[in-house]
C-alpha cells in the first residue's frame with residue numbers, strides 16, 4: 001500500500017480531498033499548552049465530582065466507552081435495559097476489526113499493490129494473518145475467528161473485501177512518513193480508578209511529526225522520535241506542543257451526530273494519554289465518499305469534558321439514585337430490544353418508513 005500510487009498523482013476526487021486536509025504545513029499546525037495533559041485531567045475530574053458527587057466517596061467504579069456515553073445520553077430506557085448485555089462477536093461486527101488488521105498488514109507490505117489485489121487476491125491471506133496476529137491482544141476475536149464455520153468465514157471475508165476496497169478507494173496511499181497505526185486503544189483512569197475510559201481508534205496518522213518549523217525534535221531515552229516505529233510522535237515548539245496526529249474513523253451508512261462526539265472523546269483520551277491533543281478528527285464515510293473533518297481546539301476539549309461528566313452524572317442518577325429513565329427516539333430505535341413494546345419507538349420508526357417511502 002505504501003507504494004501503491006505516488007502521492008499527489010492519479011488520485012480520485014475523494015482521495016484528493018482527504019489528502020488536502022492531511023497536508024497542512026508544519027508551521028500551521030496548532031500549538032497547545034505544555035500542561036494540557038494535567039489540566040484536562042483535573043478539569044474532567046472536577047466536572048465529574050460536580051455532576052456525580054457520590055462517586056468519589058462511594059465504593060463502585062464506572063467504565064465508559066463511546067457506546068456507553070452515547071447510550072446514557074441517548075434513550076435512557078434502552079440504556080438501562082441493555083447495559084448488562086454481553087458483547088459477542090459476529091460476522092457483521094467483526095468486519096471492522098479484521099479489515100483494519102488487514103490494512104495494517106498492507107501498510108507494511110513491500111512493493112506495489114492496488115485495491116483490486118487487496119480485494120480479490122490478498123484478503124484471504126491477510127485475514128488469516130490477522131487471526132494469528134490478534135491472538136495475543138484480542139483473545140475473544142481470535143476465538144471467534146477460529147470457531148467460524150466455513151460459511152461464516154466466507155461472509156466475514158466478503159465484508160472485509162468490501163470494506164478494505166472502499167477504504168483504499170477513498171483514502172490516498174499512505175506512506176511511512178504518515179506513521180499509520182490501526183485499531184489503536186486509548187484509555188484513561190480518573191479519580192483513583194473510580195472512572196475508567198476506553199476507546200479504539202480505526203486509524204491514527206502522524207504526518208510529518210517532529211518536523212515543525214522552528215521546533216526541536218522530541219527525544220526520549222536518547223532515541224530520536226523519528227527512529228520509533230509506533231507513530232507516537234510529538235514535537236515541541238517554543239510556545240508549547242505542536243499537534244500533529246489525525247484521528248480517523250471509517251464509517252458505513254449515514255452520518256450521525258454521535259460520530260463526531262465519538263472522535264471528540266478519542267481526542268480527549270489522547271490528550272490525557274500523550275499530553276498532546278490530536279490536530280484533526282476525521283470521519284470518512286465509505287458508502288458515499290463524504291468526509292467530516294473537525295480541528296481540535298481547547299473549546300472542543302472543554303465541551304467534551306462537559307459531555308463525559310454529564311454522562312457519568314446521569315449514569316449515577318439512573319443507576320444509584322434510581323431516577324426515572326426518559327425515552328428518546330432516534331436511529332437506535334432500529335436495533336432496540338424494547339422496540340416491540342415501545343409505543344414511542346414504534347411510532348418513530350413508522351414515520352421514518354413513511355418518510356423514506358414518500
Ligand code: SF4
Pocket residue numbers: 075076077078327328329330332333336337338339342343344345346
Ligand atoms: S424503541 Fe426507541 S424510544 Fe423506545 S426504548 Fe427503544 S430506543 Fe427508546
